[in-house]
Amino acid sequence: YNTDIQVQLLDFFLDRGLSVSAGIIGDHFTGADTKIYSAMQKCVSSAPYKCALHNKGADATFVFSNATSVADAKSRIKSCDDRIKNLFPGYQAEVFVPNKNLWNQYTLQALQELGYPIISAAVATYSNLPYSTTTNPMQLS
Numbered sequence: 001y002n003t004d005i006q007v008q009l010l011d012f013f014l015d016r017g018l019s020v021s022a023g024i025i026g027d028h029f030t031g032a033d034t035k036i037y038s039a040m041q042k043c044v045s046s047a048p049y050k051c052a053l054h055n056k057g058a059d060a061t062f063v064f065s066n067a068t069s070v071a072d073a074k075s076r077i078k079s080c081d082d083r084i085k086n087l088f089p090g091y092q093a094e095v096f097v098p099n100k101n102l103w104n105q106y107t108l109q110a111l112q113e114l115g116y117p118i119i120s121a122a123v124a125t126y127s128n129l130p131y132s133t134t135t136n137p138m139q140l141s
Contacts, residue, residue: 009038014043020051023097026058026080031087044088053088054095054120055080065102067110073103074110081114095120 013020022040031037042052057064060081067073077096084093095118096111103119111119 003035006036008042010039013075014046015051019052021052021054021095023054023056024080024093025056025060025086026083028060029083029087034116037087044091052095053084053091053093055084055093055101055116056095056097058083060099063100063102064098064107065104067104067106069114070106070109073107074113077107077110077114077116094118133136 010020010022012018020043022043040051040053044053057075057076059076062064064073064076067076081093084091092115094116096116097120098107108119
């Protein structure tokens with residue numbers, strides 16, 4: 001049932017020329033569910049500028065504010081990045097969405113080293129989120 005709804009949602013957005021985004025959790029998205037995998041392949045190949053896949057890390061339970069080093073954060077992010085690249089050749093995710101909207105400096109450095117320009121989070125759940133009212137608050141510099 002959920003797969004059918006997810007496919008209908010992707011089709012709804014694509015049929016209307018609307019942008020859509022989907023979070024990929026590396027360990028959980030394997031391509032084995034052929035319905036959703038085919039729909040996401042169609043989305044990425046037919047409208048890559050309107051279909052954004054977001055890296056959510058390899059493990060849905062890991063909170064990135066607990067990363068113990070740059071290498072730790074980087075390996076967790078890269079694992080999902082590799083999964084996305086394997087399942088969707090030629091596609092490069094540009095947005096990272098940390099579990100529970102939490103991360104630390106190791107996470108930010110790992111993202112910069114991996115070439116991720118955007119981290120997506122909610123200010124409401126991260127009291128020390130650095131942002132500016134005059135520049136795009138989601139762009140990493």
